[in-house]
Amino acid sequence: MKELHASCLCGAVALTLPDQFDYMGNCHCSECRKFSGGDYASVGGLDGNKVTIMKGEEAISRYRKSAETTLAFCRHCGSSLFSQKSSSGKINLRLGVLDDVPSQQPAFHLFVGSKAPWHQIGDDCPQFDTRPPV
Template identity: 30%
Template sequence: MPIWICHCQTCRKANAAREVATAGVQRSHFRLLCGEEKLTAFESSPGKRRYFCSVCGSHLFAARDGQTHVILRVATLDTDPGLRPLGHIWTSQDQPWLDGSTQPCFAERSS
């Protein structure tokens, strides 16, 4: 499914980030290769659970009851999925004090 950059309040807070790259993955195509016993989850809104690694705290995916797909946090992938984001969603929930578009950019942070 396509990659979207989500700006909603719950994604922002769950990931401590201004925006989050997400993509739906059909449940039939999704499986954990290892570490399932280290997952922990919480219900962020009725029927939606967000799954985290209990060791490092990374938000890995979310799932809604009854949906045929999970919502993957694309930034957790180690390899290029071969897709690019189609656009930004939930920008109505952007916070103006987090807009960094006019700030200088650096390839890396120096000490």
């Protein structure tokens, strides 16, 4: 299986992970917009134990957003890296930090009920007001 590399803007943090996400999607919730600084956040979900921090563990700052979710970012350049669920260990990697092209692409939009009012979704991927049904 192909390995993907990811890094922050300044290069202090480097990650590796398999090119096999459980899902890829675009989240339009206000929290992801604030964490990413964009109209939405493109994320890829995978088990946290599949992500290896190759460099810069000490450069990763973590913000506990809630009892369930911790946000990770580079303390030097501020790049948003990933969020992690405490109950499952699942990571939602911010796809913008990938240095390589993954074999998958985002397949849905979630929380479009709270998307930025100026943003127009321009693809045919399924859209969900909140989360997709299980």
